[in-house]
Amino acid sequence: MSPASTEPRPLLDALRAGTPLPAFPEADVEQARRLVNDVGSASAASVEALPEALAGAVLEAAVLAGQSALPEALSASPVKPLAKAAKKALYRLRSRGVTPPEAPKAQPPAPAPEALPTLVTLVSSTGQYGVLLTRVVRGGVELLQVIASDEQGVLELTRTEQSRGDLRRILKHGLQNGFGMEVSREEGARLLAEAAALNLRTRTPFPPEMEAALRHHGVQPVHEPEPLPAPEPDDVRRALEGDQLHATPELAEWMPPDAEVRGLMEQVQALASSPLALSGAQRQEQVQQRVRDAARAWFTPEVRQRYARRLWRMAAFFDATQRALQADIARGEARRLFHGLDEPFSRFAETLFAKVVVLAAAGAQAQAAQGATAPGELPTAPTNERRSPGGLILP
Structure with missing residues (x-):
């Protein structure tokens, strides 16, 4: 049998016998010898790198050894002649009763955890x-x-x-x-x-x-909540619009604590009973100054951060209810309050206290119209509370 034959079986015999094969590059011949002597470990890529005739000899070795893994892998090779030879090798193996092992069935993906609201x-x-x-x-x-x-x-x-x-x-x-x-x-x-x-x-x-x-719920107490983002350049403008937040139904009910309400009302009532001859405009300016002073005194660094986080969460609610302007203002106010920016002073904070005076005046007018008085009664927020007690929806 001629060593120069390119048929798979003679080439396989020559490779196993160590016969010189000058028609092929020496490195390819050495690689083919290694593969035919250990065909079980041959990879598809290593066979594809060989000249077509030597690759056919390796496939022949796989058929004689009754091993279908290599022909199975090469049947999908992008090298068309090699893929065709691999399919013929598989046919011969099946004729001899050798069937390729079935590919393991893919496990169905685990069902995603139920998304509960x-x-x-x-x-x-x-x-x-x-x-x-x-x-x-x-x-x-x-x-x-x-x-x-x-x-x-x-x-x-x-x-x-x-x-x-x-x-x-x-x-x-x-x-x-x-x-x-x-x-x-x-x-x-x-x-x-x-x-x-x-x-x-x-x-x-x-x-x-x-x-x-x-x-x-897989959590432990978080002692340091994430800080709010740093203020943005436009937040100064938003701080001047913060009073608009109190016009929303949700924040209309926000009032200072009772102690601060009493303190402010005592100062306003003292102005009203002052013997000083003040014009209406002067008295109004004095009241506004008391409001500003009360707001600045109440909004300590700790209180600022507390209200900043409240506004940050309200901004998310405004977004969810398609109120982009209010969300924008709330976030701007929140960033400035959280990081302690004082000037210009928060219109949101000032209006929180101004509402006390406005509601007290409205209450006084209503009492005068009804001929009734209630000395010492604190002004109350608008009665538009829409939550169940404690702010929680109960079944």
């Missing part, structure tokens, strides 16, 4: 808010209802099991009535963790089952 209620005038967290349990859904304060942490916590239908109705009712907004489960869990840290910092006792709730 999380709802956060609006922040009240006193900094209270509700969080509704859900998790799947025993075929139903556990609803964790949290009432928290941005000054003390978690105040109340209840766990109940709900059907999916009941849960959807509860959340739909909350969203349709503007009680709050839907957030990601991660965001709700983060709020729970931050509130729990406030409990520890202020020594406010955990409600019953608080530790179990933290464990079930």
Whole structure:
């Protein structure tokens, strides 16, 4: 048999016998010898790199050894003559009863965890808010209802099991009535963790089952919440528009704490009874100055950051309810308050106190019209509260 033959079987015999094959590059011949002597470890790429005739000899070695892995791999080779030869090799193997092993069936992807909604209620005038967290349990859904304060942490916590239908109705009712907004489960869990840290910092006792709730939702108290972003150049303009936020139904009810309201009203009443002969304009200016002084005194660095976070969350709610302007103003005010920028002073903060005087004047006029008085009564916020007690939607 001629050593120069290019038929697969004679070439295979020559490779195994060590016969010189001058028609092919020496390096390719050496590589082919190694492959035919250990065809089980031959890769498709190593065979594709050989001249066509030597590659055919390696395929022949695979057929004689009854090994289908290499022909199976080469049957999809981009080298068309080699792919054709590999398919013939597979046919010969099948004729001898050798069948290629079936490719392992791909495991179906694991079902994604059920996406259950999380709802956060609006922040009240006193900094209270509700969080509704859900998790799947025993075929139903556990609803964790949290009432928290941005000054003390978690105040109340209840766990109940709900059907999916009941849960959807509860959340739909909350969203349709503007009680709050839907957030990601991660965001709700983060709020729970931050509130729990406030409990520890202020020594406010955990409600019953608080530790179990933290464990079930995979969080620990977060002692250092993320700071708000740095102020932007346009935030100065937004600070001058901050009074517009109090025109929204949600912030119209925000008022200073009772102690600050009383202090401001005492000063305003002292001006009204002052023996000084002041014109109407002068008296009005004096009242406005008392309002500004009260706002500046109340908005300490700690209070600034607290209200900044409230406004930041309200901005997300304004976005969710398609009020881009209010969201823009709220974020601008929040950034400036959080980072302690004083000038120009926040119109949002000033108007928070100005509402006290406006509501007191309106109340006095109403009493005069009705011929009734209520000495010492504090002005109240507009009665447009739309939350259930504590700011939480209850089933």
